Amino acid sequence: MGRKVIIAVATLNQWALDFDGNRERILESILEAKEYGAAFRTGPELEICGYSCEDHFYESDTFLHSWEVLLELLVAPLCKDILIDVGMPIMHKNVAYNCRVVFLNQKILLIRPKLYMCDDGNYRESRWFSGWRKLRQTEDYHLPRMIASVTGQNVVPFGDAVISTKDTCIGFEVCEELWNPESSHIAMGLDGVEIFCNASGSYTELRKAYIVADLVKNATYKSGGCYIFSNLRGCDGQRIYFNGASCIALNGNILNYSKQFALQEVEVITATIDLEDIRAYRNSLRSRSHLASEKPCYPRIITDFSLSPEHDTTLPIATPIEWKYLRPEEEIAQGPACWLWDYLRRSGQGGFFLPLSGGVDSSSTALIVYSMCHMVINSIHQGDEKVLSDIRKILADPDYIPTQPSELCNRLLVTCYMGTENSSKETKQRAATLAAQIGSYHMYIAIDRAVSATLEIFSTVTGLFPKYATKGGCARQNLALQNIQARLRMVLSYLFAQLMLWVRGRPGGLLVLGSANVDEALRGYMTKYDCSSADINPIGGISKTDLRLFLNYVKEKFNIPIIGEIVSALPTAELEPLCDGQIAQTDEEDMGMTYAELSAFGKLRKQEKCGPFSMYCKLVQTWSNSYSPKEVAEKVKHFFRCYAINRHKMTVLTPAYHTEGYSPDDNRYDHRPFLYRANWSWQFRAIDKQVEYQLSVQQAATSRINKNCNRKLDSVSRTRTGIHV
Structure with a gap:
């Protein structure tokens, strides 16, 4: 009796609408699965067309080309004698479904549509697909003629x-069905399904990798079985990054898992399991057995195929392993770097241009590029021919072989310090030193003449010349003078990005990188269309606090001493005049709140779904040791005023790598208005009433305490004088 089964799970870096590339990666994963000896291969969600086709799912072309790719898979000799499960969109009775297609030896065994759509976070699946609500039911699907001519099936x-094979039973879930409260794996397990396959398109967020592992382990802990989770990896055309981490679990234990972040486009993991381990585990769970005996059945597709070899019982089975999670700073070092790599090689550009100010944010962006260079070098040293081919295309050098991360960084990254009379020598020096230590091609530009020329145009037209506040100007003049510096940096960034490769004798252009963090975006602490406006922003979903963690990590990992000075320096925009050569402007003073407070506001607003009043009610307790109710109220009001006034800036945010659960990314992750009543009159009155009530309660409590103290003092005094009541 055959018991040992080798399961293969593919992690693929697919690209929306890249049917050629997607097909090749699927075939490569099938080849690797067969080389491992697997009889069953499963892959990630919508792997044929790519997950993020979005409104292209309204186009019949997307469905047609998906069928054409499936046809090529069906007839490929490589796909013979292996049970294959792939993902694609399918139209059934004029309704679009997100489906799994299971086939064997040019025969389609089952088309299994997704049951539950995901519509939270960055997901909008119900916009394009419907869930299959006829549970435990099947219908006849009439195959396209081009498919029927090959399979012989109408x-x-x-x-x-x-799917019921000769030796086991296989069931299917698709992504959200694992997260759903009514996951199918429990019902399928009670009906004797032993292997569960989940095809997923799950994206990364900081500190969230453990969730998938916990869900997969728990899916089999209560009821036994083997759970196979296959996830996408990479940037397939959106702000999100699919984080890999495919895995195989058995009876509540992880047997194998793939890397969370990697430049590798195809990674196949396998595990050899003994089906008898599932049966023995389940039989020992007596309450489960009693429950299973009364549950309804699933339709079974009988298949004349066995996953296990008939006589080979010598295969060593997989043993449980511990999942080693990346720390947040490691996730920042690897995730955005992989995202940048995918965007760079797929955009056809020749590298990056970064305005480098010498502060935490722009330095973090530069170091993420440097981390990407390390990953490229490591992949090439490990023999990844695809990465080597891609870097040669990017640099237009067919014979190039990179040797050191700093040497590669010099070819890929152009950094520029754009100074004015308001810039300090300290930030200029920090930027130059960091550029030297990572190897970027660095420049210094003094933009005062450009600022003066622009202001001269204004003065010629109006007859007026604006002044800084320190020189007698009003707040409007002061802000306008700051903004013109920031906006000119953006204009110059694009000029240099378009022409620097021409200057260096190379074809193509550079992608402009932004460096505004998630907290500044939330607060609106940026100039609209300044140098935070760029092509892409690798740190736009990361908090200032986490960026400092990341910087301290790479300081040691890459041995970059200047990072210590960058982290310890006060954050400053350097847009106002210096005072005796020293910085007179800091970010937190300008914002009227600390970065730590901003993170708290952001998490309550987005993740805890708090408006002004409920945010105050939570923070008045959380911050009770630091601030009075009135102070908390003023901080909450100040945040919401700034948020309302600056919300319009979110409509033009540079596309950023998504990683934080309170990102304010407009109309993508955060669906809120961009025009508000900035005084929040009703909400703020509610806060004021609550403050008055709390103050009255505190005063009453203080009064009671004082009275009690007075009574005790009177009692002590009478006792001492010999007067007794």
Whole structure:
């Protein structure tokens, strides 16, 4: 009796609408699965067309080309004698479904549509697909003629069914179904399904990697079985990064898992399991067995195929392993770097241009590029021919072989310190030193003449010349003078990005990198269309606090001493005149709140769904040791005034790598208005009433305490004088 089964799970870096590339990566994963000896291969969600096609799912072309790719998979000799599960969109009775297609030896066994759509966070699946609500039911699906001519089938089962082989039973979930409170794996497990496959498109957020592992382990801990989770990896055309971490679990233990971040486009992991381990585990759970005996059945697709070899019982089975999670600073070092790599090689550009100010934010962006260079070098040293081919295309050098991260960084990254009379020598020196230590091609530009020329145009037209506040100007003049510096930096960034490769004798242009963090975006502490406006922003979803963690990490990892000075320096925009050569302007003073407070506001506003009043009610307790109720109220009001006034800036935010759960990214992750009543009159009155009530309660409590103290003092005094009541 055959018991040992080798399962193969593919992690793929697919690209929306890249049907050629997607097909090749699928075939490569099937080849690797067969080389490992696997009889069953599963892959990630919508792997044929790419997950992020979005409104292209309204186009019949997307469905047609997906069928054409499936046809090539069906007829490929490589796909013979292995059970294959792939993902694609399918139209059934004029309704679009997100489906799994299971086939074997040019026969489609089952089309299994997704049951539950994901519509939170960055997901909008119900915009394009419907969930299959006919649970434990199938219908006939009439195959396209080009498919039927190969398979010899006119109709195949479409719906909620399972595959029954000679030796086991396989069921399917698609992404959200693992997270859903009514996950199918429990019902399928009670009906004897032993192997569960989940095809997923799950994206990364900081500190969230453990969630998938916990869900997968728990899916089999209570009811036994083998759970196979296959995830996408990479940037397939959006702000999100699919974080890999495919895995295989058995009876509540992880047996194998793929890397969370990597430049590798195809990674196949396998595990050898003994089906008898599932059966023994389940039989020992007596309450489960009693429950299973009364549950309804799933339609079974009987398949004359066995996953296990008939006589080979010598295969060593996989043993449980511990999942080693990356720390947040490691996730920042690797995730945005991989995202930048995907964007760079797929955009056809020749590198990056970064305005480098010498502060935490722009330095973090530069170091993420440097981390990417390390990953490229490591992948090439490990024999990844695809990475080597891509870097040669990017640099237009067919014979190039990178040797050192700093040497590669010099070819890929151009940094520029754009100074004015308001810039300090300290920030200029920090920028130059960092550039030297990572190897970027660095320049210094004094932009005072450009600022003066622009202001001269204004003065010629109006007859007026604005002044800084320190020189007698009003707040409007002061802000306008700051903004013109910031906006000119953006204009110059694009000029240099377009022409620097021409200057260096190379074809193409550079992608402009932004460096505004998630807290500054939330507060609106940026100039609209300043140098925070760019092509892409690798730190736009990361808090200032986490960026400092990241900087301290790479300081040691890459041995970059200047980072210590960068982290310890006060954050400053350097847009106002210096005072005796020293910085007179700091970010936190300008904002009227600290970065730590901003993170607290952001998490309560987005993740805890708090408006002004409920945010005050939470913070008045959380911050009770630091601030009075009135002070908390003023801080909350100040945040919401700034948020309302600056919310319009979110409509033009540079596309950023998503990683933080309170990102204010307009109309993508955060669906809120961009025009508000900035005085929040009703909400702020509610806060004021609550403050008055709390103060009255505190005063009453203080009064009671004082009275009690007075009574005790009177009692002590009478006792001492010999007077007794």
